[in-house]
Amino acid sequence: xxxxxxxxxxxxxxxxxxxxxxxxxFAMAEGEVLGLLGRNGAGKTTLIRIAMGMLFPHQGxxxxxxxxxxxxxxxxxxxxxxxxxxxxxxxxxxxxxxISLHRYLFPSWDQALERQLLDRFRLSRSSKIKQLSKGQxxxxxxxxxxxxxxxxLILDEPAGGLDPAARREFLETSIQLLNREGTAxxxxxxxxxxxxxxxxxxxxxxxxxxxxxxxxxxxxxxHCVAMIPRRGIVPAAAIESLPGCLRVRPVFDDWHAVFQGxxxxxxxxxxxxxxxxxxxxxxxxxxxxxxxxxxxxRPVEVA
Amino acid sequence: xxxxxLTLVLAWRxxxxxxxxxxxxxxxxxxxVLAPYAGFWVTLLIGPAFLISTNLSVPTFSAFERSMxxxxxxxxxxxxxxxxxxxxxxxxxxxxxxxxxxxQLSVARQPVxxxxxxxxAVCLTTxxxxxxxxxxxxxxxxxxxxxxxxxxxxxxxxxxxxxTSAVLVPVxxxxxxxxxxxxxxxxxxxxxxxxxxxxxRMVWPWRTLVIIPLAAWLGLDSSWSLLPFAGLxxxxxxxxxPYLLGLPISxxxxxxxxxxPVIVPYLIGSAFSPRFQGPDRIANFTQPSPKSSWRxxxxxxxxxxxxxxxxxxYETQQTPPRIVAPWGESAQPTPSTATYNGGSYQVTYDPYWxxxxxxxxFFEWQFARATRTIYGKPFTPPQLRVALRAGLxxxxxxxxxxxxxMAFGTALxxxxxxxxxxxxxxxxxxVPRRLRALLPFWLPMIALIVAATLAPMLLLTFxxxxxxxxxxxxxxxxxxxxxxxxAALVPLCWALETVFQEIEFSDKSKETA
Numbered sequence: 001x002x003x004x005x006x007x008x009x010x011x012x013x014x015x016x017x018x019x020x021x022x023x024x025x026f027a028m029a030e031g032e033v034l035g036l037l038g039r040n041g042a043g044k045t046t047l048i049r050i051a052m053g054m055l056f057p058h059q060g061x062x063x064x065x066x067x068x069x070x071x072x073x074x075x076x077x078x079x080x081x082x083x084x085x086x087x088x089x090x091x092x093x094x095x096x097x098x099i100s101l102h103r104y105l106f107p108s109w110d111q112a113l114e115r116q117l118l119d120r121f122r123l124s125r126s127s128k129i130k131q132l133s134k135g136q137x138x139x140x141x142x143x144x145x146x147x148x149x150x151x152x153l154i155l156d157e158p159a160g161g162l163d164p165a166a167r168r169e170f171l172e173t174s175i176q177l178l179n180r181e182g183t184a185x186x187x188x189x190x191x192x193x194x195x196x197x198x199x200x201x202x203x204x205x206x207x208x209x210x211x212x213x214x215x216x217x218x219x220x221x222x223h224c225v226a227m228i229p230r231r232g233i234v235p236a237a238a239i240e241s242l243p244g245c246l247r248v249r250p251v252f253d254d255w256h257a258v259f260q261g262x263x264x265x266x267x268x269x270x271x272x273x274x275x276x277x278x279x280x281x282x283x284x285x286x287x288x289x290x291x292x293x294x295x296x297x298r299p300v301e302v303a
Numbered sequence: 304x305x306x307x308x309l310t311l312v313l314a315w316r317x318x319x320x321x322x323x324x325x326x327x328x329x330x331x332x333x334x335x336v337l338a339p340y341a342g343f344w345v346t347l348l349i350g351p352a353f354l355i356s357t358n359l360s361v362p363t364f365s366a367f368e369r370s371m372x373x374x375x376x377x378x379x380x381x382x383x384x385x386x387x388x389x390x391x392x393x394x395x396x397x398x399x400x401x402x403x404x405x406x407q408l409s410v411a412r413q414p415v416x417x418x419x420x421x422x423x424a425v426c427l428t429t430x431x432x433x434x435x436x437x438x439x440x441x442x443x444x445x446x447x448x449x450x451x452x453x454x455x456x457x458x459x460x461x462x463x464x465x466x467t468s469a470v471l472v473p474v475x476x477x478x479x480x481x482x483x484x485x486x487x488x489x490x491x492x493x494x495x496x497x498x499x500x501x502x503x504r505m506v507w508p509w510r511t512l513v514i515i516p517l518a519a520w521l522g523l524d525s526s527w528s529l530l531p532f533a534g535l536x537x538x539x540x541x542x543x544x545p546y547l548l549g550l551p552i553s554x555x556x557x558x559x560x561x562x563x564p565v566i567v568p569y570l571i572g573s574a575f576s577p578r579f580q581g582p583d584r585i586a587n588f589t590q591p592s593p594k595s596s597w598r599x600x601x602x603x604x605x606x607x608x609x610x611x612x613x614x615x616x617y618e619t620q621q622t623p624p625r626i627v628a629p630w631g632e633s634a635q636p637t638p639s640t641a642t643y644n645g646g647s648y649q650v651t652y653d654p655y656w657x658x659x660x661x662x663x664x665f666f667e668w669q670f671a672r673a674t675r676t677i678y679g680k681p682f683t684p685p686q687l688r689v690a691l692r693a694g695l696x697x698x699x700x701x702x703x704x705x706x707x708x709m710a711f712g713t714a715l716x717x718x719x720x721x722x723x724x725x726x727x728x729x730x731x732x733x734v735p736r737r738l739r740a741l742l743p744f745w746l747p748m749i750a751l752i753v754a755a756t757l758a759p760m761l762l763l764t765f766x767x768x769x770x771x772x773x774x775x776x777x778x779x780x781x782x783x784x785x786x787x788x789x790a791a792l793v794p795l796c797w798a799l800e801t802v803f804q805e806i807e808f809s810d811k812s813k814e815t816a
Contacts, residue, residue: 016733052548052549054545054548054549054807054808055729055807056729056805056807058732070804070805073551073553073554074551074552074553075551076551077549077550077551078551080549082549083549084545084546084549086545087545087546088544088545088546089501089546090501090504090505090544090546090547091504092500092501092504093500093501093504097500097501098501101499101500101501101502101550102550105550105551105552106551141546
């Protein structure tokens with residue numbers, strides 16, 4: 001595998017002693033689609049900005065196309081399409097100006113794709129940036145990010161502000177079109193439906209670390225949630241120590257534990273190890289799995 | 304909670320108070336330390352100009368503020384109070400401090416003028432931003448600018464042209480920005496043409512248009528004690544649009560694009576500064592000496608006003624030292640007191656003094672020494688008269704000194720830029736952020752104020768003397784000297800570029816949203 005993006009033990013904090021990222025390591029191959037998940041404040045945007053060379057890691061290193069994004073930012077950014085989480089386009093110009101700027105900066109600009117996307121999003125070249133709605137501005141930013149056919153597309157919350165129709169159209173046509181042609185895509189999102197639609201690989205950030213790094217298909221097949229009665233007086237540590245356990249948290253009268261493995265196999269393992277009744281194991285959708293993996297670990301009690 | 308208390312609470316949490324507090328505190332420091340000098344006026348000029356530009360570039364009220372269960376008048380008054388409260392309180396404290404230190408009540412005139420100008424600036428710009436229609440917004444904006452121009456004319460009528468342009472240029476540019484006709488667009492056009500427009504909008508916020516004339520003014524004025532104010536202009540060095548940062552544009556290009564609106568107008572201003580002022584301008588001191596022998600024999604030779612920076616200082620309680628010629632004849636110079644706006648400052652004496660009792664030989668000796676210092680070679684009075692008619696200029700106004708001055712000014716601006724970049728340099732992350740934030744503006748200002756307190760005359764004369772000395776040390780060939788000066792700037796440029804490569808930008812969209 002040729003890694004086009006590689007994070008090696010990346011740590012970063014904004015306040016002394018409070019790391020946002022704490023030893024993050026993973027790599028992305030050419031043409032891969034990677035969804036970066038995590039709660040608010042998990043460090044997704046920080047990690048993306050480190051990849052863009054806008055922030056410096058306090059420890060570890062990052063390589064994009066084998067280059068350091070801080071040492072050779074122009075060479076790296078020439079091959080990247082980027083849309084920031086809170087992308088605010090420069091006001092005072094219009095879409096045509098913005099496209100002119102990108103066409104000037106990116107010699108590989110694809111005018112046919114530009115026309116196609118502008119038509120699809122119903123964007124007029126003469127529209128002034130300050131008169132665009134939030135969703136339209138997002139669409140304009142996306143057009144600018146993809147029309148030079150980058151080798152790596154980095155999208156921080158790509159569909160934020162888009163209506164469901166525009167979001168689906170954008171994800172299913174534009175992004176997947178690029179991906180079919182070999183563009184690697186790194187995106188962060190809170191919309192699990194978007195993540196499932198794009199497929200590929202999931203990296204879940206929690207507490208500054210990579211909590212989960214799997215292909216989406218594997219996650220569906222190999223993960224389940226076990227609900228273990230708390231009245232059985234089983235300590236959380238005992239569950240966490242079991243092989244394949246990724247996380248345990250109390251929810252009302254149960255422990256909810258995420259296990260790697262098929263539900264039947266995990267159920268058998270738990271019955272043998274804990275020797276208590278009332279254990280249930282179920283496969284859950286990605287959104288449920290996300291909540292179980294990064295949800296609040298304080299006990300949820302009935303008032 | 305009653306309406307007044309709620310308004311005060313809102314004012315306390317309004318972000319406008321931070322800028323107001325900074326300007327107010329700065330004004331107090333200036334009153335205490337620099338009040339007798341021209342530097343004080345800068346508070347009146349640059350502070351409000353910056354305030355106006357900032358005020359106009361901030362949205363009226365955020366959606367969050369408007370969603371709160373408070374009335375619009377309460378929001379308006381909270382903003383006005385937040386902007387003016389710290390300024391008025393700071394000025395009041397400054398005046399009280401000055402009165403406690405034994406100054407007369409008349410010193411309060413300048414603070415009152417300053418406060419009145421701040422008040423007008425804040426009220427008019429707030430009204431402009433609250434206008435319901437574009438037309439009323441324009442009317443209030445024009446009134447704000449008219450008030451600013453009239454106040455500037457009142458404060459410094461001699462600098463009316465420069466100061467008025469500091470306001471008119473941004474106004475004209477603002478209107479151009481708003482109403483400029485759309486350019487023709489065809490797919491066959493060169494891509495770079497319209498590409499520049501969004502780029503310039505990102506790199507040069509419209510505040511830049513206030514900065515350009517002020518930077519030119521600093522160059523024209525060539526008063527070194529004012530140059531640290533350029534730190535204010537370089538504040539946006541580390542704040543950039545996130546959109547720009549995602550584009551494949553090198554940081555070196557971004558850096559010089561940001562610095563250009565400060566350095567280029569400054570250099571242009573410096574190039575023209577001798578046309579606006581001569582050495583007489585700063586030799587503003589009382590001098591009781593009649594120098595009768597000069598007048599008796601040669602009249603009042605033009606061009607031999609000894610600039611203040613050639614004067615010597617001495618301890619207040621003593622008399623100036625006697626000036627002794629090689630053959631033993633001496634003169635006792637009369638103390639001269641550098642004054643400004645009626646307040647006395649520091650005792651000095653003219654080292655080229657000639658008393659009524661001195662001989663012609665002593666006078667000619669002193670005249671030759673003075674002209675060597677001022678014009679670069681010794682003259683007799685008739686020779687000087689001829690040379691002046693032929694266009695002789697003091698060394699400080701000759702192209703050679705001008706190039707040295709421009710190089711020195713550029714070095715100072717680059718140093719301020721470096722300080723600004725250091726404030727966001729990721730390698731300095733161990734230093735608390737609040738402390739780093741002091742670097743670009745407060746560090747030079749504190750250094751200036753400490754220097755003004757401990758050695759005021761040194762502050763006024765150090766740089767001109769240094770430049771004269773430097774000019775003498777540099778190669779006599781003009782081209783070679785220019786090359787040497789450029790080479791001296793290279794390490795500074797390198798340091799600035801190196802640090803700028805490694806700064807972490809703040810998000811402009813968040814600052815202005």
